[in-house]
Amino acid sequence: MxxxxxxxxxxxxxxxxxxxxxxxxxxxxxxxxxxxxxxxxxxxxxxxxxxxxxxxxxxxxxxxxxxxxxxxxxxxxxxxxxxxxxxxxxxxxxxxxxxxxxxxxxxxxxxxxxxxxxxxxxxxxxxxxxxxxxxxxxxxxxxxxxxxxxxxxxxxxxxxxxxxxxxxxxxxxxxxxxxxxxxxxxxxxxxxxxxxxxxxxxxxxxxxxxxxxxxxxxxxxxxxVVLTLRDRGAQVLELVPHDDLAAAQGGGRVESDFPGGDVSLASSPLYDGGLVMVRDDAWLHPAACRAWELGTGALETVWRQEAPGYDPEQYVTERRTFPAPDGTGVPALVMRHRDTPLDGTAPALLYGYGSYEAVFEPEWDPALPSLLDRGMVYVFTHLRGGGEMGRRRYLDGKLAHKQHTFDDHIAVADGLAREGLVDGDRIATRGLSAGGLLQGAVLGQRPDRWRAVVAEVPFVDVVTTMFDAETPLTVTEWEEWGDPRRREEFDWMLAYSPYENLPPAGGRPDLLVTGAVHDPRVMVREPAKWVAALRATDPDWGPRCLFRVETGAGAHVGPSGRYGHLAYEAEVLAWVLDRLGVA
CATH class of the missing domain: 2.130.10.120 (Prolyl oligopeptidase, N-terminal domain)
Incomplete structure (x- = not known):
């Protein structure tokens, strides 16, 4: 040790x-x-x-x-x-x-x-x-x-x-x-x-x-040279020789063995070692590591993450694409238990982020099967503004094009309902930080679409925060969201900022908002004032808007420690299941 x-x-x-x-x-x-x-x-x-x-x-x-x-x-x-x-x-x-x-x-x-x-x-x-x-x-x-x-x-x-x-x-x-x-x-x-x-x-x-x-x-x-590439939504590795860096798969290619999975270069600190470690991750498969012999191309599995009693064959991961209002196809990973049909009867939980060209790389989540075992469908949306589909799609979802991120998330939910894949009256949505902004925006723009919304440490007071150069991260973020001191950029942020675009009273979905007093990325005042404004503008709905705050030690993603974080996740998922009427 x-x-x-x-x-x-x-x-x-x-x-x-x-x-x-x-x-x-x-x-x-x-x-x-x-x-x-x-x-x-x-x-x-x-x-x-x-x-x-x-x-x-x-x-x-x-x-x-x-x-x-x-x-x-x-x-x-x-x-x-x-x-x-x-x-x-x-x-x-x-x-x-x-x-x-x-x-x-x-x-x-x-x-x-x-x-x-x-x-x-x-x-x-x-x-x-x-x-x-x-x-x-x-x-x-x-x-x-x-x-x-x-x-x-x-x-x-x-x-x-x-x-x-x-x-x-x-x-x-x-x-x-x-x-x-x-x-x-x-x-x-x-x-x-x-x-x-x-x-x-x-x-x-x-x-x-x-x-x-x-x-x-x-x-x-x-x-x-090992290249890390994102190809058609999946992360892959390619080996090319030193004397021909433009070679197409000159020394081999490694892809995920799992549906909807990604591979990445794991800790491989030795320049002259000959072996590199490749990690293979997916949402519904415990991770595995393979040793890749660069000289021969041989791959050997040397480690698998333990998950006692878990059978990944009981679950299905599919990639579906749904049209956005401008005709752009929006991919999504649709996950379910094998016994849960896609016939319009199952409730669904969507998760989205869609900013910074960030990719929520697939990672075995021991809480997810517990959700799917109860008949839920889990959908991870690949939105413009994120990096799942490459940099062009990222650029088409930032600054003046930020509305595309929100349109894409709504399009996946509408598509799931329209095509009769899930119960359109029992769709919940969830996201954290910039993904919390996504939740605030789609709540304000389409409150009728959701049965429940989970906005974790949400960036929802966009204009005020971007005006305050003393707030942590503000100046470094102007190139992602815009600088409100410029009128054009002020206008496009004002058009979607959740605090200035509250949903109309009546007909709002149930809402769970989280925050953390010690969060240096989204100041706790943002979700607090948003919740206050929401409750004040619809007092009858107010009791259905919950605000959960980490007042002690705790950060941007909730409590630390394996048990502390699982307890937090259990709270959130229990609330979602209850709101969707799942026993």
């Missing part, structure tokens, strides 16, 4: 681990914890030879970090009072934290900084990123005073990330994944900066963008 996480929790009962990174010599562990839910992490260093923590403690840090090659320095990020990570520092093990060195500071409030090590161990990569623009720097991991040097400068509207590569002939370079003149991203190569910044003119295209496949990342190994 290197780190007993249960033992770290204090009397608050809440604990979140921000990072846990073993040093290259495997003697030290850098780890950080938050015990309130406010995402302010205390960083410590543990001597793995003795099991004791070192004396030095960094009182305020954020999620990312990296070690130097000799394990004597650790790079970490610090966030400001608006919870924006804006500085990268390095700490020398065994010295007071007051002597830590500032490596990079980002003054532009639109940007957040992060830091990570490379698999080769030769470089540390720093990057600063807004919603539309990024810049990367590298530091020599063997001599931390050399750097940071920019990989390609900063150009508004261009994002890129860098990965270090050592070639068999002794050369080295950087793999750069970028949206520069490529909506679904392309792969470039670039020289490693050595003593000076460079600009993007030093880059060379190695793999052009695809019209339909989104390039997500490139991971370099001695045996080749």
């Amino acid at each position: 290197l780190l007993d996480i249960d033992a770290l929790a204090d009397e608050s009962g809440y604990l979140d681990v921000g990072l846990s990174i073993v040093s290259p010599d495997e003697d030290l562990l850098a780890y950080s914890v938050d015990t309130s839910g406010e995402e302010v992490f205390t960083l410590r260093f543990r001597d793995l030879r003795t099991g004791r923590d070192l004396e030095e403690v960094v009182g305020r840090s954020y999620y990312s970090g990296a070690w130097s090659a000799d394990s004597s320095w650790f790079f970490y990020t610090v966030h400001d009072e608006a919870y924006r990570p804006y500085e990268v520092w390095r700490h020398r093990i065994g010295t007071p934290v007051e002597e830590d060195v500032l490596v990079l500071s980002e003054p532009d409030q639109h940007f957040e900084v992060q830091v990570r090590g490379t698999r080769t161990g030769d470089l540390v990569v720093l990057w600063s990123e807004s919603n539309t623009t990024s810049e990367c720097w590298v530091v020599d991991a063997h001599d931390v005073g050399r750097g940071p040097w920019s990989v390609g400068g900063r150009r508004h509207g261009v994002r890129y990330h860098a990965e270090h590569r050592r070639l068999p002939d002794g050369r080295q370079d950087l793999l750069v994944v970028t949206d520069d003149d490529a909506v679904e991203l392309r792969l470039m190569t670039a020289p490693v900066p050595d003593g000076a910044d460079q600009d993007h003119t030093a880059w060379t295209e190695a793999r052009p963008a695809s019209g339909s496949t989104r390039l997500l990342r490139a991971d370099a190994f001695a045996a080749g």
